[in-house]
Amino acid sequence: MSEILKPATDAATKAAETKPRPAKPAPAATGQKAQSTKAPSTKERGAAAEALALAFLQRQGLRLLVRNFRTPGRGGGEIDLILRERDGTLVFVEVRQRRQRSHGGAAASVSALKQRRLLFAARHYLLRWAQLPPCRFDVVAVQGEGEALEIEWLRAAFNADGL
Secondary structure, three states: OOOOOOOOOHHHHHHHHOOOOOOOOOHHHHOOOOOOOOOOOHHHHHHHHHHHHHHHHHHOOOEEEEEEEEOOOOOOOEEEEEEEOOOOOEEEEEEEEEOOOHHHOOHHHOOHHHHHHHHHHHHHHHOOOOOOOOEEEEEEEEEOOHHHOEEEEEOOOOOOOOO
16 A cells, blocks of 8 residues: 655644754853853752761761661651761761751751651661661751851750660
């Protein structure tokens, strides 16, 4: 069987005949420096805060075991940092970042729901341990920007009864 070819419609013909617009010249071609006016995303600011918190805690003598531990499946939890104190205590750390102290600041943003998710994730992580070490839940609050950046370490920020 042969195919019947239909003539192109006017709209299709016009679309095929339109020429692409010329691209704007790159900043280097015009002698200008490329400037990034795009502010860092929330995810990028969070990753930077985690890196600052980790460096801070390592200077305090803690040793990193796991970064961004996630439980499998939907609805689980994530622990930003799992570290170990010199005395063997496992420290589960939630890092919170805020540019401003409004609404109680970064540490106040760890809700009861978030605490339950952290406990769930910690229980899941501890399944791999034959003997349970002492555990603690800390919050590291990174607040401000640039020169006004503050790091606040809240040890035993919430109770982990029943862990």
